[in-house]
Amino acid sequence: MTRRGVVALGVTGLVAPLTLAFTAAPAQAASCTSQAGPYQKQVEKFLGRPVDGRQSSADCRAIQAFQNKHGITPAVGYAGPVTWGVMDLMNKQKAVGNNPNKDGKCPVDKGRIACVNLSLQLSWIQDGKRLAYGPVPVRTGRKGYVTRTGLKKIYWRDIDHVSDIYDVPMPYSQFFDGGQAFHSVNLSMWNPPGSHGCVNMTTRDAKKYWSLLRTGDDVFVYGRKPGT
Structure with a gap:
């Protein structure tokens, strides 16, 4: 940025239509939570997990991988409002398609x-x-x-x-x-x-x-x- 104004930091791609790739992020030191979050079912559905509203170790690892990939902290596998907000935005972006x-x-x-x-x-x-x-x-x-x-x-x-x-x-x-x-x-x-x-x-x-x-x-x- 120049001194003419404020700048930014930012990133990733979606060329119409948006395709979402969920690959596991590298293992990190943060431990996984056993607590179900307020958006547990929505997050489970988004990630293709069994939708039961209960936090399993596999659920936590999948959520944590998503959080690590997109820089969501703390990356402890909790299905909270920030994590779901990102997923919900992705769903809305995908729905736009080519128009x-x-x-x-x-x-x-x-x-x-x-x-x-x-x-x-x-x-x-x-x-x-x-x-x-x-x-x-x-x-x-x-x-x-x-x-x-x-x-x-x-x-x-x-x-x-x-x-x-x-x-x-x-x-x-x-x-x-x-x-x-x-x-x-x-x-x-x-x-x-x-x-x-x-x-x-x-x-x-x-x-x-x-x-x-x-x-x-x-x-x-x-x-x-x-x-x-």
Whole structure:
């Protein structure tokens, strides 16, 4: 990020439609809880576990692996509101399929435009009514560092940018509102609580945005990120 504004940290991909992969994370030292959480049944269903509302050791290991993969702490296998919130968001993202602008909120009279739906943590590029790329999952600003809404334009691009506020790399940065930009990060896209304002993407998606967008292209950000 530059001193023009606040930056972000962020990550992972979903190209329409979203596919969810649940691979076990490396073993970690945290022990597993035997306590069932308030979202036990929902989490069991999401993970393809027997839905009985009772915490088993296998349930705990599956939940813990999911938490480790996406940086949810404490990763003790508890089916709490943060873990279920991430899973619920994934379900909603998947349901969008290939029609992210079904609600018509992102303008279709601007030609090429990058759209960001904060409510669903999704972004895509469209050209009029034609979907050019996406939707992809994004990681936007956390509480206190919200990604600002409205119609903007990409005004500066820096493929090897490094934040001079947070001293972290921001590859494929495309700035559209002060210090807020699209850029890649090395985190799960569903890693809570979110960025410092930027729209974080996987490297694959950030590279594609870099190839499709140009200085002067429109960006439209709308909605509200859950929890902000």
